Amino acid sequence: MISTSDFEKGIIIKFEGQAWMIVGFEFVSPGKGAAFYRTKLKNLTGGNLMERTFKSGEQFEEVITEKMKVKFLYTHRDRYFFCRENDPSSRFDLPKEAIGDSVAFLKPNQLVDAVSFEGKIINISLPIKVNLKVVSAPPSFKGNTAQGGTKVVTLETGAQINVPLFIETGDVIEVNTEKGEYVKRVEC
């Protein structure tokens, strides 16, 4: 059984006879009543979204899913193409919305975790931290760095991200893919 305290993005529960993936959740405590979890759920069969609020402590049946590694290949018209790690002919694709904002940090040949339900891949998740190369950084002006300040650089995946002024073209940086934020410069 899965309880509300196990809730995490990507967890799959059975509710009203169907399989739903938790795509968002928030703890709500009204003060004058028990605590609740407000969730955004995605139906794994139809793909439709709905919001439901469950009382803290409610339990749900688990849904059998399979986990595997897949390789990112390329993107075309907002669809993202992958293949199974050791089977390049077994390809599938997902729309941008199914993956979320972290698509900006996908680079070709990168291995990511995938979840399948009834033989169909339903979701992939990037590692929370990935290292990416800065391919274009505007020059920083000397002085004033003690006051902080940021600039926008372009990464090898094409994503643009805010970084401290000392980052230069060619640096490798660690990025938090969930938040889309710079973490630190990686020493090479």
Add this chain to the structure above:
Amino acid sequence: MRNWEKIKFNQKLKGIQIQRSEIINSIRAFFKKEGFLEVQTPTLVKCPGQELYLNPLKVSLKDERNKQYEGYLITSPEYSLKKLLVAGFNKIFELARVFRNNESFGGIHNPEFTMLEWYRANSDYEEIMKDTEKLVCFLNKKINKSTYLNYQGYKIDLTSPWPKISVREAFMKYAKIDLDKAKTLKSFKSQIKNKQYLMNDWNDIFYSVFLNEIEPNFPKNRPLIIYDYPLPQASLAKRKNKSGFYAERFEIYIGGLELANAFSELTDSKEQYQRFKKEQILRKKMKKDIIPIDEDFIYALQLGMLPSGGIALGVERLQMLLLDIEDINDLLLFPTKQLFS
């Protein structure tokens, strides 16, 4: 990166903290202008609020002779402030640090937060509604120079008067449930069609319906005042009439966020004592800490409290609204989540 370090590299984040400070200054300026006295009451107490669904943080302390005492951190400064009403201060406010255990580290909760409470003697909840409208409009004008508030993609019109709906009307309109005919668990259950809400506690059903069927349907382009809660939902509020099922309590929602909770205060010491006793029994049933009744508060009510109105407003949620921030962990300088991870 921790929040303080992010600020070092980002002027915008620094600006948010400067605006938060301006909001606090403006709150003080507002209440000073309205003739309120700012007071400071203790955070560490022997008898915290004993509302059934709040979990006060327990602490133990020792005096210089190593004698041990058990205490709690407050979930609200309410009891102290009401004693001050009895003492003769008729218009008071406090920006208090409060603590709540068993709540999430982030989202719209942080275990430690700031509560703005104000109380008016010779008054009731309707005057507190007007205060709240005035305060929020005053702050938005200071911070955003507008009568509109932009929050998470919604443009919210703050112009007075704000729309109001009673809890009874809301249940009727959005869930087709007549609360007048739901005074007992059995009669409430008989009106529930969705099996998901059929729980064995009146309050659990109330909130399941409220959070699933009602709250998501509130208009997002205006603030909303929801008033007159059923008695099980109003432990320190005055009844609308002596034998009535509803009490004079209201809540304010802006942009889907629950911002504040207010009462016409219960001034009857006997009824207050009975409600506390009942809550103690229920807390025991729920296997929660039994919290000692604040006898000093009951004594204050016996001495006589003028009819009063009071409110508790979450300051960080107000700051999130004014500064368009979705997660409290992006607002606080040192969120609990970062301190304990």
